[in-house]
Amino acid sequence: MKSYLYKIWNSLEKLESNIAFYPSIISALGLMFAFVMIYLESRGVSKYLVEHAPILVVNNTETARSLLTTFIAGLISIMVFSFSMVMILLNQASSNFSPRVLPGLISNRRHQTILGIYNATLLYCIFILVSIAPHGKSYQVPGFSVLLSIIFMTLSLGAFIYFIHSISQEIQVNTMMDKIFRASKRRLEHLIDSEKHIDVDFEETSDWKAISAVSTGYMQDVNLKSLMTLAEEHQLKIAIVPVKGAYILKGLPVLKYKGKVDKDKDDDLDLEKRLVEAITFSNNELIEDNYILAFKQITEIALKAMSPGINDPGTCINAIDYLTELFALRLQKKDRSYYYNSDDEALIHIQTVSFEDLLYNVMAAMRTYCKHDIIVVQKLFVMFQYLLQTESVLNTGYKECIIKEVIHLRNDALNNHQNDRDIEVIKSYIAKLKNVTPSEYSFDI
Template sequence: MIYLESIGISKYLVEHAPILVVNNAETARSLLTTFVAGLISIMVFSFSLVMILLNQASSNFSPRLLPGLISNRRHQIILGIYNSTLLYCIFTLVSITPQGDKYQMPGFSVLLGIVFMTLSLGSFIYFIHSISQEIQVNTIMDKIFKKSKVRLEKLIEAEKHIDIDFEDTSNWKSVMANSTGYMQDVSLKSLADLAEEQHLKIEIVPIKGAYILKGIPILKYKGDSDEDLEKKLAEAITFSNSELIEDNYVLAFKQITEIALKAMSPGINDPGTCINCIDYLTELFALRMTKKDKSYYFSEDETALIFINTVSFEQLLYNVMASLRTYCKHDIVIVQKLFLMLQYLLQNSNVLNENYSKVVVKEIKNLEKDASDNHKNEADIIVIQSCVKRLQQVNSSEYEI
């Protein structure tokens, strides 16, 4: 705009479209000064709102949610609009320079400053609306659920439904971690290319998302030993200091469970949120049941080149249920909801995978024992017994409840 003003765009517009040009130096200075002061105030207020959101999410829900909230792309774009408009107004204000008795007026640039300020005000209104939505627990859980669902569906789609017995890897050579951090991602394509080129078979030892300490084995391979080869194998694994649901769906189960536990703490005491969490967990577990416990990477001729260790359905369900049983067993309403979740999973496991039925039945027995031990009221005991009886009726697996 400074360049366009130097070749006379404002002068041209004054002659042909005067309504588009602010042609008074004092008016222009007043407008731009007001815009600069107003934008600084808006930016400070917006930043304060973000801090309140992060503080409330951390104290009421879980500190694990903060990375997802901080990386909200819409809020970053809005703060960018504020910053760019502020800088534009400052540079336009500086470009109003005296020439003899008059000022060189960047009239059209001032008009654009008004347009950008209007855009900033619209962005601010949207920001207020967006931040009020982001702070709601249902919105937070829905975002976590959608991200993990996309990740799970991608893994299920990529899974080849071939049952194989991979070799025993206990005597294979190990590749050690040369740094510390969360195992964020694995370049399976690079590993597969190396495996085919060097005639190797590979096992990825840690579960994705696990915290890896320097010097522990991250890969095992069967084939000729070579330092350069081991270095290339180690480079296929990416480490990070943070965890993302987009890379590891198990984190979604952890986060939703933590929100449920925080909701049931004496300081918050919000069983309604806990029930919503169980609804989301039910759908995620049902989706997880369509995935196999063992994962492999196959070559084009259907040969299993890489064995990938994953969190088993049994371990995942136990970890979630152990936490929920510990902190929610005193609330009969939550206990009923957990029985309903296990009933739905049992019905699905009867259709999808008989092996998962055993896991679900085991958790039903654990929940029944904890609930019975913690409820002395006869009405509550009748409710627990009726839930168990209903589960026995829908159970068509070989495992008895």
């Protein structure tokens, strides 16, 4: 039951990231409120207010119609402009930065809420206009409802001004990188806080029984609580085979487990079905579920900035600053992750991307596309210098892989620069790095 509820919750989260989710909800609320006001008008709310507070009522039929017609035409124009701006933002982000940033931009709740306010006000005005119906020889004017439409239109204009401000900020690359960085930082800090610093000698899983994927897609998330419940109930040990965020093809192993299933084969198959149901597959990748995506997205923005068509090393340097802070935070996390029961026994092994692989994948791309730019190379050396001086690197085995990448960067930089001054700068940074590393590591120049 819990696994089904978890899948429903995940489906709602996916729906929430859709650009039409909040506009649809707010539009429905606006439509419902219009019907409520039409009902109240039929009960004489405007007539009562005319007698007791006439300032709150628009009591002229032509004025009411003119106002509502103008509001409807203006709101349609504002909506078209706003949707066009959103599409321009998405197109520019995809072409100038990285297509991977689009899911984060589409799921922006502020823009969705603003578009919802427009549509809700538009629907409200349309139905209030329709409710101005003949009543004998005159027309029944929903005066109080028209006054509310003026208030809602004023709110929509305020939302439009805020939308212009917000879209002008969102389209800036620094704002995009900062948003990516903050989402990844929150996820990393959560993982670090949830880690129990207990040395675990987990069993070898090569001979464990494997469970294959029943569908194709990115492994978005795993319901660890559901897996732990099954592990304790059936006395199992479970290993998650792929790394979260990996693209899984149907038929490839996603879980391995070890334990005795005392009943018949049907119970064994039912258990495997319940185990694999704890894994959520999706065609979208979100940083909130997988911090590795932040490294990919920021690296791709940096590489795009260094392309000949854009040629923006300043953006690349800013991206390296964000990567430096993320790597420093990643140094605090262990390469091996486990999920423990209440007795601090590790029953689930969670496959993670090692720090060495993460650093290599980022630096392999950066070295390939940025090694010709001495300014960017200097910034990368500064990043390594900072990482080697952090307290976290002293308590882990990550120093050696950092130094390996320093040597690779040094070799590529020296091979791609012939200017004496550039070579002198590279050697000076290597000399600085030698002062913060133990003597057993060689930085021969």
